[in-house]
Amino acid sequence: MNDRLKRAVKILEEKQTSCVILSSDGCEKTSDAMGIKPLMMELRVNQSAFQGCVIADKVIGKAAALMTVLGKADAVYGKIMSENAREFLEKAGMDYAYGEMVPYIENRTRTGKCPMEETVLYIDSPEKAFEALEKTIANLMAQKQRDDGR
Numbered sequence: 001m002n003d004r005l006k007r008a009v010k011i012l013e014e015k016q017t018s019c020v021i022l023s024s025d026g027c028e029k030t031s032d033a034m035g036i037k038p039l040m041m042e043l044r045v046n047q048s049a050f051q052g053c054v055i056a057d058k059v060i061g062k063a064a065a066l067m068t069v070l071g072k073a074d075a076v077y078g079k080i081m082s083e084n085a086r087e088f089l090e091k092a093g094m095d096y097a098y099g100e101m102v103p104y105i106e107n108r109t110r111t112g113k114c115p116m117e118e119t120v121l122y123i124d125s126p127e128k129a130f131e132a133l134e135k136t137i138a139n140l141m142a143q144k145q146r147d148d149g150r
Contacts, residue, residue, distance in 0.1 A: 001075075001077070001097040002054070002075060002095065004022055004024070004054045004074075004075070005054045005056065005075045005076075005077055005095070005097060007022060008020045008021075008022040008028075008054050008055065008056035008077065009056045009077050009097075011028060011030065011056070012056040012057070012058070012077075012079070015030055017030040017031060017032055018031055018032050018033060018034065018038065018057065018058045019031040019033070019038040019039070019055070019056070019057045019058070020055065020056045020057070021038075021042070021050065021053050021054075021055050022053060022054050022055075022056075023052055023053045024052040024053070024074075029042075035059075035114075035116060036061075036063050036064050036067060036116055036133065038057075039055075039057075039064060039067040039068065039071070040067065040133065040134075040137070042071065043067060043070060043071055043130060047070060047071065047130075048071060048072050049071045050068060050071030050072055050073035050074075051071070051072040051073075052072075052074065053071075053073050053074060054073060054074050054075045054076070054077075055068055055073050055075075055076045055077070056076075056077040056079075057076070057077070057078055057079070058078075058079045058080065059078060059079065059080045059081075059105055060076060060077075060078025060080070060081045060082070060085050060096075060098070061081075061082045061084070061085050061104070061105035061114055061116060061117040062082060062084040062085045062088050062117055062120050062121065063114075063116035063117055063119065063120045063129065063133055064076075064078070064085065064116075065084075065085035065086075065088045065089050065092075065094075065096075066088065066120055066123070066124075066126045066129040066130075067126070067129070067130065067133075068089075068094065069088075069089075069092045069094055069126045070126030070127065070129070070130055073094070074095065075094065075095035075096060075097075076089065076094060076095075076096050076097075077096065077097045077098065077099075078096075078098045078099070079098070079099040079100065080098070080099065080100050080102055080105070081096070081098035081099075081100070081101055081102070082101075082102055082103070082104050082105050082117060083101060083102070083103055083104070084104065084117070084121065086098070086101065088124065091124070104117055105117045115136055115140060116133060116136065119132050119133055119136045120132060120133065
């Protein structure tokens, strides 16, 4: 693990945040947002948002892995990383490290796979994954609004 990624991991642990994006000039962005939200928010503004950056996150599933490659990150760390994320990062030539490897990322109720992980299971194009994830997020938000409106 390179020094910048080690520093990002240290920030992740010390600040007990969910995501750290550390640029090459030492500028850090942290987020407490859940899931892939911190990555998606940055990529919606600029699809090269992570160029020259390293990312440390509590959870790196394949969806997050695809987004780090789309954003052109230099390296990524997942406190928890899925096997599909690791396989994708290896194929993409991305430097990575992890704390714990799991078969897949679970959904929040721990009754199956995370919907983001399921969405990109058979997608290896970061651009196509971004589009598919945006649709899944919109559908989940619409479903939540319907459920809340009952």
